[in-house]
Amino acid sequence: MLELKVANKGCIRRISARSLRAAKTRNLIAVLAIALTTLLFMSLFSIAGAIVNSFQESTFRQVGGRFHGTFKDVTQEQIDELSTDERIKSIALRQMLGMPTDPPFNKAHVEVSWMDENCARDYFIELEEGHYPREKDEIIVDSRVLALLGVEPEMGAKIELPYYLGQNSKHPELRTDTFTLCGWWEYDPACVASFANVSRAYADEVLGSYVPKSEYDITGRTDMNIMLGSSARIREEMLEILADHGYQEDDEKVHGAASGEFIAIGVNWAYLGAQISENFDLTTVAAVVGLLLLIIFTGYLIIYNIFRISVSSDIQFYGLLKTIGTTGRQLKRIVRHQALALALGGIPIGLALGYFTGKALVPIVMDITNFKVYSVTVPPIAFLFAAAFSLVTVLISCRKPGKIASKVSAIEAVRYTEGDSVRAGKKTRRRSSGANIYRMAWANMGRSRSKTVLTVISLALAVVLMQLTFVFANGFDMDKYLQAWVVTDFIAGDASYFQTGGSLDFMQEEDIADLIAQPGIKDCARIYGASRTVSAFEPLDFARNNYLRWGTPESVDDLLSKRAKSADGRVMSEADLYGMEPYAVDHLDLIEGDLAPLNDPSQRAIAAVYFTDDYGEKEDNTNWAKPGDKITLRRVDEWKYFYEDTGEEIPLDELDAAYENIGSRNIGSEPSQYEDIEYTVCAAVSMRNSMSFRFYGATQFVLGAETFKADLHNTDILNLLIDMESPEAVAAMEDYLAEYTETINPLMDYESKQSYVSEFKGFQGMFLTLGGALSFIVGLVGVLNFLNAVLTSIFTRRREFAVLQSIGMTGRQLKKMLMCEGLIYSGLAIAASAVFAVASGPMLGEVMGSMFWFFSYRPTFLPILCMLPVFALLGAGLPLLLYRVIAKQSIVERIRAND
Incomplete structure (x- = not known):
């Protein structure tokens, strides 16, 4: 049947409006329903936005900055070339000098470097007072560094700062200079590192005569931090930039990566976009989409139900409209106009309530999570999303009720009563009981x-x-x-053990005697450690794959060709060894085998340590030994050093001078006095990070404490595990350790469960x-x-x-x-x-x-x-x-x- 088009939109709107005014109570409920639905969306977007922002800001500080990514160890020529790429919106430069690690900095991670002002802002350096370094002897530091040095934050104050060049090399160089304080800022506890920023002139002077001590020496390294157009594809865009300029990614090597065509990159994983890109997971996406659908469905149910009931209540009204010629399309429009009018009243109310609800809940959530509230401002996009979601929900919800109204006939409408329809063929049962x-x-x-x-x-x-x-x-x-x-109630060790970077020092037996003399100790155990001072003979393929994580195939093959080999073709490689007392052995996680032989020195037993993923699954490429295998360790008592290009031997008393004046030459080493010791693997184990060296790279093994000391001639104590008898004893030991590590021996530190x-x-x-x-x-x-x-x-x-x-x-x-x-x-x-x-x-x-x-x-x-x-x-x-x-x-x- 052909419907005539009549200019009656104004009439339809008036009917819709007057129909609304006739049901004020129902309208109030509908407006409240839409407002609550909008409140639901707005609260979620506000809280989620604030949490993501605060989490991201907090993570920025843990990572070290808010830049998108870093081109590591670049030359000035590479900086000039890469910075011309239109995809890079801004650059920030930083040149590393060194780190102070002696007291009072043994419990604080402090980095001495030069930064341009863009980089300083990216590292959250906002000066409370002063200016960036201009003169050669000027420096800016944060309040934590000033407190550690005992210097008041006054402009012009003199600061004597001892720090090490070549900190991560075998022979770091101590340098002490006096600076003039020209600015300072408040230290943020969320930041892992503190910074001491020097002038460009000072950095040039120090690095002008400095010779890198190894290919992994970070002193003198220049990093180019960049901001891209968006954080959605950071890694992909950086790789594209490198490729377009003729470079390849070398993401494993740290120093020397800029040589030739290789440039190492770093992606700021604090950005949500970077995390999604790196760890795209359909399960997570499905969970988020499912939650959004659940929320939309919740809003849909109530709004749909209201319009469904409203149409049912007004069905006679719609039927009468049909008798006077109103078409089904016009009836749908009436329902839709009503829905939009109600949405116009409910959505703004919901947005306002959701905004204030979100602002009220965010500080509570942040306080519970120990996140710092960097911003409780609600982004405009949250209002846009909430309003859009609510409006779409309203429009979807009124579609079916509109169809019901459009299809009703006049006769059906006049006779309609809720629930009147009777299914064909269904008989009504009569009950005699009344x-x-x-x-x-x-x-x-x-x-x-x-x-x-x-x-x-x-x-x-x-x-x-x-x-x-x-x-x-x-x-x-x-x-x-x-x-x-966590392994035990407490883990105590030298302060350097709990720090990232820097050299590792060991506990003293005198401190252990003080700690274990405290009442309430249930049990305790020493863990001895030898890192890279002992070598293990490993299968050649395993050793090669291990070293390929840090170098190119050519450099690895060259390195291994110079290493000693056993009769069965195994190659000598660095190893990390633990010596554990029985209570520490009990805290190892057994993968296969038997741990009992470790506590019996006569059995010549050793355990192979495997790393595991977050779910406790063994990573097979982290060790090669299985129970029953024979392992040969080489304890080196004396080393011989020589220049690799000539083979000229370097006397031990001239070794430090040789490293300081190494230039472009490489210094090689080989054992001159050593002993090879054979063990049988009794078990494959994994261990918690908190009781380990807290770094990786070399293959790791465990010996019993007595075997470790006797065979390796080593009594270096890595840490002390302590378990207490009761909660009261735990509290007392917590107080004692806090006091001990602050006043009696500040070189020590601890962690508690x-x-x-x-x-x-x-x-x-x-x-x-x-x-x-x-x-x-x-x-x-x-x-x-x-x-x-x-x-x-x-x-x-x-x-x-x-x-x-x-x-x-x-x-x-x-x-x-x-x-x-x-x-x-x-x-x-x-x-x-x-x-x-x-x-x-x-x-x-x-x-x-x-x-x-x-x-x-x-x-x-x-x-x-x-x-x-x-x-x-x-x-x-x-x-x-x-x-x-x-x-x-x-x-x-x-x-x-x-x-």
């Missing part, structure tokens, strides 16, 4: 099954979300988390807070949907209730029936939540377990049980309150209301 309040309530639920289902689902979603949040947060397994980091427990609880608390807030908002949406369903049901059935009362039903019976209906809603919602929890629990456990290595799925129905009394009160109380409103009218008035 009417029953409970059966009537149950029958009423089936009169509009779609409305019942939607209301139940809306209520159940809040419980489901709360259930998932609780299972998620409760699934964070503290034992798994601590197992990866409690620090990791606090970190774990903060992480767990963040998810509980966010999930709880989300569940509460969704719960409000569900309650509002329930309120709307019950309110509409009661108001549209006022005449029906009046008729029932006119034929003998008492008010008490009517209230009882309404209470039963409400309790059925609640009961069905709880049942649906339980079914979903049982069905989704294992899947949630699998997804979360793949995302968080310390997650263990623990099924529980505690949140559902906690919601039972709340839902019972809601189901019984809300219908009673609403019934009181209609009960104010007499029976006659209610019967006449629809006439």
